Amino acid sequence: MRDINELISEILDNKESFVLATILEKSGSAPREEGTKMIIKKDFSTIGTIGGGIFEAMAIKLSAKVFKNKNCIIKKCTLSTEGASALGMVCGGELKLLLEYINCEDEKMVELYKNASELREKGINFAFITQIPEEERYISGLDKWICTETNFWGEENDIVQCIFRKIRENFKYIHFQTIIADGKKYLIEPVLNHESVYIIGAGHVSQKIAELTKMLDFKTVVIDDREEFANRQRFKVADEVKVVSSFDNILNCINVNNRSYVIIVTRGHAYDKDVLGQMLKTDAKYIGMIGSKNKRSFVYNCLINEGYDLNNIEERVHCPIGITIHAQTPEEIAISIAAELVKVRRTSVSEKG
Incomplete structure (x- = not known):
């Protein structure tokens, strides 16, 4: 998804007013972070997400009142454990939302x-x-x-x-x-114009990658479905560590845009395939998947059978991941991946110049 500020400016240029929902506070396993925004248009269509159908339904319902009187609303929205389970989260949570009227006639x-x-x-x-x-x-x-x-x-x-x-x-x-x-x-x-790295999979290699990406000034987010792996004890320097119930619908938990770098290092071919399929539907700046050429062929063939285009996959996905340095240890593999991220980042900068 494109940057929210660019989208807001474009909508206002088109002389459209709308409601802007912002997460002020979160607790529990609410999927999106504080500061996440969603645009609600007059026809109640939305741009962006604040974390799934239930929270968004609440925000849309409240927006009707904001459209009517233009006054802001601050509201706490609670998601039960049962509702969270239906959205693929570990347990319930609470969001405090700000809904404000963004007026195209306000110069x-x-x-x-x-x-x-x-x-x-x-x-x-x-x-x-x-x-x-x-x-x-x-x-x-x-x-x-x-x-x-x-x-x-x-x-x-x-x-x-x-x-x-x-x-x-x-x-x-x-x-x-x-x-x-x-x-x-x-x-x-x-x-802040930090580019984000999403490390999907929280194994030993991921630990080393996270240390390097933080050193390189990437916002570093680690995601896994195992709390014993995805936790603060193992990822002390990461900006965020997220535990999901599965790798299905992972885009409900992270905001991947054209400043995002995605590193797929899960524990199995099937998980990698599912995650890769979802990431190909985004405009991520970088998508890398760990694995051998045989694994690559298996995953690519599975996606082609599901209707994905081979040329698009080969053009966008770095697999085997990383710069070729004949890496073997987790530390060496992490260095090769970090080097590839820098190459993509700096190539883009030099091309602009």
């Missing part, structure tokens, strides 16, 4: 999201700041600001200037959070 709003889209396209890190009201009211463009390390956009405001200074003290490490300043609540949303 300040349109201008701010246009600036956000341009900053994102240029690869400049920034933070979105939104004043969150205590009561249900319209959040206008005057209630939003953008802050970079050297500049800001939005109406002059002494309180927000203090927030800007605090953010800039450690800009690279700001995180999604809600703060209180002068008795008012502000949502801080960093938009």
